[in-house]
Structures are given as structure tokens and as C-alpha cells.
Amino acid sequence: MIEEITLSDDFFIGMGGRQKTFIHPLDPSKCVKIAYSGNIRDVEKELRYRRICADHLKNSLLITKYFGTVQTNFGTGYVYERVRDYDGNTSKDLGVFLRDADAGKIPLQTVENVLMKFKEDFLRECIVTVDRNTANFMVQESPKGVYQVRIVDNIGTPVLIPLVYYFHFAAEWKARRMWNIWVNDMFAHFPNAVSVELREKLFSK
Ligand SMILES: Nc1ncnc2c1ncn2[C@@H]1O[C@H](COP(=O)(O)OP(=O)(O)O)[C@@H](O)[C@H]1O
Ligand SMILES: [Mg+2]
The missing domain is CATH 1.10.510 (Transferase(Phosphotransferase); domain 1)
Structure with a gap:
């Protein structure tokens, strides 16, 4: 059985034109992004960059860490480090x-x-x-x-x-x-x- 996590408005952080970002319900140090337009071209573009330049990016201070995909009630989610301040709030x-x-x-x-x-x-x-x-x-x-x-x-x-x-x-x-x-x-x-x-x-x- 594939583990599925449940996202809801309670975990919502923000959205731009293509993705909705949620706090990971099981791990607040991470966030989950859903490509809500169904268009994953941009996600693939980013993952290709991370893959090809993995060596160069591995110690990056600017780029967030990427942890792979997870199944969610909204479909495939992409898991990243969540950018938070010292008090735990999203930056x-x-x-x-x-x-x-x-x-x-x-x-x-x-x-x-x-x-x-x-x-x-x-x-x-x-x-x-x-x-x-x-x-x-x-x-x-x-x-x-x-x-x-x-x-x-x-x-x-x-x-x-x-x-x-x-x-x-x-x-x-x-x-x-x-x-x-x-x-x-x-x-x-x-x-x-x-x-x-x-x-x-x-x-x-
Ligand atoms: N790693 C992160 N940690 C905390 N908040 C984030 C993170 N990534 C995105 N967000 C928030 O979610 C919003 C939407 O995510 P983003 O990846 O920019 O989606 P889009 O591709 O639609 O622009 C961002 O503008 C930001 O406020
Ligand atoms: Mg954006």
C-alpha cells in the first residue's frame, strides 16, 4: 500500500501561478508543493537542473533541499525544505x-x-x-x-x-x-x- 498524506487549508502556505505550497503535515521542517494547473513542465525543469548540477548545488545556501515526491489527496506532491525563521514561522x-x-x-x-x-x-x-x-x-x-x-x-x-x-x-x-x-x-x-x-x-x- 502506498502511504498517502492528507493536505488541507490548515497547512496552506501560499501559491503562485502554478503550485500550491503546504506545510508537510507529518514534518513541519518540510513543505509539499502541488502543481495545481496539472502542468509539471516547470517542476521538471527545476528537477533536471538539480539533477545535472547536483554536485555544484549540494552545499548551496540559496537553494532549498529537495526530498523527492509523496502521494497526497491532491495528487503527486514534491517535498522540499520549508524556509522558516528562528520562531518556526514560515519566512x-x-x-x-x-x-x-x-x-x-x-x-x-x-x-x-x-x-x-x-x-x-x-x-x-x-x-x-x-x-x-x-x-x-x-x-x-x-x-x-x-x-x-x-x-x-x-x-x-x-x-x-x-x-x-x-x-x-x-x-x-x-x-x-x-x-x-x-x-x-x-x-x-x-x-x-x-x-x-x-x-x-x-x-x-
Ligand atoms: N520551500 C518553501 N518554504 C516556505 N514557503 C515556500 C517554499 N516554497 C514556496 N513557498 C511559498 O509558497 C508560495 C508558492 O510557491 P511557489 O513554488 O512559488 O509556486 P508557484 O510556482 O506557483 O509560483 C511562494 O511564493 C512562497 O510564499
Ligand atoms: Mg512562485
Whole structure:
């Protein structure tokens, strides 16, 4: 008999355009994603990236751990590490973090620390993504006062022969370009949080 877990609204965390994410009912350190549109192309894209680049990604600080599939009352679920803060709550996403920061609710020094650490991690790990949606990045606070950005969705590329998976210089070049696009996006949307001075520090030359 195949073990099936039961998901319900009680466990619901959030959804974007393609997946619903739930707290794993048997293990709160994990979450379960359901491709509710029935379209698993994006899931396959991500899993192919994780498979081909497993060696490179195994010690990643940015990418969540993946634990395989599980049967659920909503069909196949994909199990990942759940991004949580020191208090056990699901971390907030980067969009919420920047909105709060822009409204003056988060010290600018904290914003700078979070984004400079993100820059360092991203340009070291060169994660393959072209995503500009801040809902797919989370700002994890664990332990208290220590922040780490995590990428929870839309990694990898659908291209047939992804050179960026095989040639690190290609991944580096892409990562640098993506990073600077994000910096400009953040500056454009959250100018109080990302000042001209911070933008200059964040840019990768
Ligand atoms: N590993 C995770 N830990 C905690 N929350 C997550 C995790 N992955 C996704 N989420 C939350 O669930 C939402 C939807 O998941 P996501 O993978 O982005 O789905 P979609 O493909 O539909 O955009 C995210 O925006 C985020 O708020
Ligand atoms: Mg998403």
C-alpha cells in the first residue's frame, strides 16, 4: 500500500501561478508543493537542473533541499525544505521584506546586510534563474538577527542544451547580468530601502 498524506487549508502556505505550497503535515521542517494547473513542465525543469548540477548545488545556501515526491489527496506532491525563521514561522518573501523596509519598518542597515550577503552568495553560487518575481525569494531569519535569502521557485532553464549547466563561466556571466537586473528592479520599486548609495554597493562590475 502506498502511504498517502492528507493536505488541507490548515497547512496552506501560499501559491503562485502554478503550485500550491503546504506545510508537510507529518514534518513541519518540510513543505509539499502541488502543481495545481496539472502542468509539471516547470517542476521538471527545476528537477533536471538539480539533477545535472547536483554536485555544484549540494552545499548551496540559496537553494532549498529537495526530498523527492509523496502521494497526497491532491495528487503527486514534491517535498522540499520549508524556509522558516528562528520562531518556526514560515519566512517572509523578499517582496514583503522590501515593502516593509521601504515603509521604514526595517532598519536600513539590516536591508544592506541582507542584500550584500545575497549578492555574495548569488555571485558565488551562480544559481541559474531568470526570475524577477520577489515572491520566489524568501528572507530567512535564523537564528534571530541572522538573515539568509533563499530561492524557493523557478530555478533552472527550459532550453534544450543548457550551456550554463555545463560551463561555469557561462553561469557566472548570466548570474552577474541577472544580479544587476535585480538591483535595478529593487531600486526602481523600493527607493527608500535601496538608496543610490546602496545600489552602487550592490552592483556587480
Ligand atoms: N520551500 C518553501 N518554504 C516556505 N514557503 C515556500 C517554499 N516554497 C514556496 N513557498 C511559498 O509558497 C508560495 C508558492 O510557491 P511557489 O513554488 O512559488 O509556486 P508557484 O510556482 O506557483 O509560483 C511562494 O511564493 C512562497 O510564499
Ligand atoms: Mg512562485
